[in-house]
Amino acid sequence: MTVPGDRKRAGRWSGRRGRGEQAMVPRAEFRTYYDRPVLKVPVWKHWIPAYFFAGGLAAGSSLLAEVLAWSGDARAARRARASALAAIGASTVFLVADLGRQERFHHMLRVFRPSSPMNVGSWLLAAYGPAVGVAALGEEVGLPGPARAAGVVAAGLAPAVATYTGVLVADTAVPVWHDAHRELPFLFGAGAVASSGALGVLLAPRGRVPAAAARFAVLGAVAEVLAARRMRESLGDLVGEVYHVGRAGQVEAAARATTNAGAVLLVPRATRRAGAALVLAGAALQRFAVAEAGKQSAADPKYVVVPQRERAADRLNTT
Amino acid sequence: MTAGPIADPARAAGWDAPGERIGFFTDTTLCIGCKACEVACKEWNDVPDDGLVFLDSSYDNTGTLGASTWRHVAFIEQAAPRAVAESMLTDALATVAGDIGALPSAPPEPRDGFRWLMSSDVCKHCTHAACLDVCPTGSLFRTEFGTVVVQEDICNGCGYCIPACPFGVIDQRKGDGRAWKCTMCYDRLHVGLEPACAQACPTNSIQFGPLAQLRDHARARVDTLHARGVADARLYGADDDSGVGGLGAFFLLLDEPEVYRLPPDPVVTTRDVRAMWKAAAGAAAMVVGLAVAAAGRRR
Numbered sequence: 152m153t154v155p156g157d158r159k160r161a162g163r164w165s166g167r168r169g170r171g172e173q174a175m176v177p178r179a180e181f182r183t184y185y186d187r188p189v190l191k192v193p194v195w196k197h198w199i200p201a202y203f204f205a206g207g208l209a210a211g212s213s214l215l216a217e218v219l220a221w222s223g224d225a226r227a228a229r230r231a232r233a234s235a236l237a238a239i240g241a242s243t244v245f246l247v248a249d250l251g252r253q254e255r256f257h258h259m260l261r262v263f264r265p266s267s268p269m270n271v272g273s274w275l276l277a278a279y280g281p282a283v284g285v286a287a288l289g290e291e292v293g294l295p296g297p298a299r300a301a302g303v304v305a306a307g308l309a310p311a312v313a314t315y316t317g318v319l320v321a322d323t324a325v326p327v328w329h330d331a332h333r334e335l336p337f338l339f340g341a342g343a344v345a346s347s348g349a350l351g352v353l354l355a356p357r358g359r360v361p362a363a364a365a366r367f368a369v370l371g372a373v374a375e376v377l378a379a380r381r382m383r384e385s386l387g388d389l390v391g392e393v394y395h396v397g398r399a400g401q402v403e404a405a406a407r408a409t410t411n412a413g414a415v416l417l418v419p420r421a422t423r424r425a426g427a428a429l430v431l432a433g434a435a436l437q438r439f440a441v442a443e444a445g446k447q448s449a450a451d452p453k454y455v456v457v458p459q460r461e462r463a464a465d466r467l468n469t470t
Numbered sequence: 471m472t473a474g475p476i477a478d479p480a481r482a483a484g485w486d487a488p489g490e491r492i493g494f495f496t497d498t499t500l501c502i503g504c505k506a507c508e509v510a511c512k513e514w515n516d517v518p519d520d521g522l523v524f525l526d527s528s529y530d531n532t533g534t535l536g537a538s539t540w541r542h543v544a545f546i547e548q549a550a551p552r553a554v555a556e557s558m559l560t561d562a563l564a565t566v567a568g569d570i571g572a573l574p575s576a577p578p579e580p581r582d583g584f585r586w587l588m589s590s591d592v593c594k595h596c597t598h599a600a601c602l603d604v605c606p607t608g609s610l611f612r613t614e615f616g617t618v619v620v621q622e623d624i625c626n627g628c629g630y631c632i633p634a635c636p637f638g639v640i641d642q643r644k645g646d647g648r649a650w651k652c653t654m655c656y657d658r659l660h661v662g663l664e665p666a667c668a669q670a671c672p673t674n675s676i677q678f679g680p681l682a683q684l685r686d687h688a689r690a691r692v693d694t695l696h697a698r699g700v701a702d703a704r705l706y707g708a709d710d711d712s713g714v715g716g717l718g719a720f721f722l723l724l725d726e727p728e729v730y731r732l733p734p735d736p737v738v739t740t741r742d743v744r745a746m747w748k749a750a751a752g753a754a755a756m757v758v759g760l761a762v763a764a765a766g767r768r769r
Contacts, residue, residue: 184544184731185527187534193633194642214761221765251627251647255607258626262608265747266740269630270606310754317753318746322604323633324739332746336753344760366764374760449633456728459735466735 181460183452190324190449193442198249200438203316204346205242206276207339207434209235210313211347211367213283217306218363219351220299227361229290230354232302234347236287239280268319275315279308313343320441326390326455327448328441334382338437341378345371345410346434352417352427365417365427372414372430379407379437390454399444406436473741475710479597483612491616492659493681494668494719495688496590498730499695499703500561500675503529503588507541510670514655515540518643528586534731535591537643540652541667542591544730550585589730590667590676593618593639593652594707595718598738601631601640601651609649616681617654617718625649636714636736654718681718688722700724706732713737 183189216231247256259273282305289298317336320328328335348367352360383391394403413429416422448454480488511517520538525531528545535542599618602610609624610631620631620640627647631640640651655665663669668678677684685708695703702724707717714736727734 182726182728184546184729185525185530187731188638189728189731189733190638191536191632191635191641194629195633210757214757218761218765249629251629251642251649252625255624255626258607258609258624259628261624262606264603264606264608266603266743267606267630268746269604269628273606310757311750313757314750314753318743318750319630321746321749322739322743323630324600324636324736325633328633329739329742332742333749336746336750337756340753340757341760344757344764348764362766363764366766367761370760370764374756445633449638452728452731455733459733460728463735 181453181456183456186452188450189452189455192446192449193323193325195442196249197439197442198245200442201435202242202245202249203320203339203438203442204342204435205238205245206316207313207343207438208346208350209238209242209283210279210309211343211345211371212238212350213279213286213302213305213309213312214344215347215351215364215367216286216302218367219361220302222361222363224361224363227351227355227359227364229287231347231351231364232283232287234350234354235283235305239276239283243276243280266322268315268322272312272315272319275308275312279305279312282308309343310340314340320445323445324455325445325449326458327386327393327444330386330390331382334378334385335441338375338378338382338441341371341374342434342437343371345375345430347371349413349417349427349431349434352423353431360423365423368427368430369414369417372410372417372433375434375437376407376410376414379403389457390448393444393447393454394440397443397447399440399447402436402443403440406433406440409433409436473598473713473738474715476597476715478616479612479715480614480616485612485614488614488616490680490682491718492654492679493595493616493684493717494592494654494665495677495679495684495722496592496719497675497677497688497691497722498587498589499700499722499724500673501543501588501590502673502675503543503545503586504672505532505543506670506672507590507667507676508532508539508543510666511541511652514658514666515653517650535593535637535639535641535651537641537646537650540592540650544587544589544591546587546589546725546729548585548587548725549583585724587724587729589721589723590671591730591732592667592719593654594637594714594720595652595654596738597710597715597718598741599714600634600636600738600740601649603738603740603743604630604634606630613656613659615654615656615659617656617659619653619656620649620651622648622650634739636733636738638731685720688720691722695722713741 212231212235216228219228264270282301285301286305314336317339321332321335348364351364393399409429410433413426416426476482517538530545532542595617609621625648664678668676692703706723707720710716
């Protein structure tokens with residue numbers, strides 16, 4: 152039964168409300184239509200953060216492979232190239248798996264559209280994927296020359312592959328994603344470096360861990376933690392709140408703890424592998440935290456209405 | 471161009487000789503909540519049923535716009551002064567009378583202290599349409615009428631348009647996988663018919679025509695309402711310099727937009743796409759920097 156004053160009613164009587172549960176910010180006065188979301192909650196399933204993670208892992212591994220080759224560790228470089236191939240394969244499969252019409256995946260390459268990061272990313276993957284394939288398999292089939300060239304091409308494209316996914320998420324109306332458009336590419340790029348280094352450490356034979364891989368993991372993890380902190384701070388109390396509440400808050404906290412612990416454990420030789428495993432998991436968790444935060448941000452009209460109200464009021468005051 | 475005023479979005483999208491930009495003007499003061507628009511839309515466009523549910527939200531059991539709901543009538547119950555309620559009732563009855571030739575024998579008395587806001591929501595066919603901008607397949611396109619339409623034979627169901635829309639309009643249809651929304655009856659426009667919802671609307675709350683003409687008419691209507699003491703009347707989406715560059719479907723509202731589930735100050739996300747790619751370039755440089763720093767000395 153609804154009575155005047157019932158929270159579910161819209162409009163003047165009770166449309167004004169503030170949400171109490173778990174709120175970290177003071178209750179804001181705002182009105183809604185029966186508390187229904189203004190935005191649609193993203194329909195992307197877990198495939199999408201998995202696609203971000205795997206794509207980053209591939210990109211980092213392509214860079215790591217060139218660094219290792221340069222330093223003279225050919226075996227480790229080969230492992231990194233194989234990792235890149237496996238990861239970019241997985242990333243592509245994850246992306247296609249999320250499509251509502253999988254048999255139409257190639258429609259991504261019908262047009263070229265810089266305002267669509269998913270389109271730009273598809274073109275990037277169309278160039279990067281084959282380069283990674285040739286880099287990883289060329290040597291096996293007796294084509295070391297093309298393999299080396301393809302490795303360089305893959306490493307050249309890798310920084311773009313590692314960061315465009317940040318633009319992909321940011322280029323939406325979801326407040327917690329859009330408002331972080333300056334930070335998300337750094338967060339994802341750092342995660343790419345961290346995870347590839349971590350995987351390089353994990354795949355190395357005991358006692359022969361390449362120093363460059365460990366440094367990738369440590370530097371990447373530190374950059375990732377700093378980028379995540381900067382993102383949360385720049386979002387402010389209201390829009391950034393989703394990183395502190397609900398599922399997104401839990402996953403974000405887990406990502407932070409895991410990456411921090413991993414970075415510390417990577418330094419002593421004895422705990423290196425454990426640290427690498429944690430950094431790898433942390434980078435994955437960070438992508439899932441961002442995905443989950445977007446869902447929470449779109450689901451609650453508060454995150455849409457209150458900032459837009461303030462923006463409109465500011466504009467009135469300045470004109 | 472993803473921001474700023476555009477006089478003719480169809481021409482900007484590459485049409486050589488587009489017609490006049492057409493649109494909807496939804497005058498919510500005339501809406502009687504009959505939902506004929508919802509039904510006509512479903513019938514004409516063969517949109518599947520989206521469930522028979524009771525939502526406990528006044529007479530709104532439709533919920534919200536979505537893949538299978540291209541018109542949604544919102545019902546809002548509010549306290550209001552008698553003058554406002556009276557003015558709305560008079561207009562609605564007058565339009566009905568114009569259509570059926572007579573007023574009901576005993577027009578109902580407006581009740582003091584109460585008003586019922588009803589509004590038929592629809593895709594806004596934005597001048598700067600985020601759904602279209604982010605669509606990776608080119609499935610979403612700008613028509614020669616200045617409207618935004620999904621090509622169902624192209625859409626691969628990537629879902630990107632869904633979080634991109636600042637109005638929460640477009641959605642993925644379950645079991646189908648593709649994204650769907652209002653086409654402003656693209657097929658009917660081609661043969662000179664008005665969209666099904668506008669044709670079905672018995673009170674002319676949904677008005678269809680050249681956008682410039684609708685805007686002039688809407689401004690005059692606001693003036694009339696203000697003169698009658700309906701001080702709350704305001705237009706939503708009629709300005710070209712808003713964050714979405716003006717709406718192809720705009721509204722006359724009697725309360726703040728958020729009361730109708732409309733965002734108070736929507737901005738097309740792609741307005742910032744340059745800044746985003748710049749940030750990505752910076753981040754790419756950081757990735758290279760980290761790799762170089764990690765490389766250390768050659769053995």
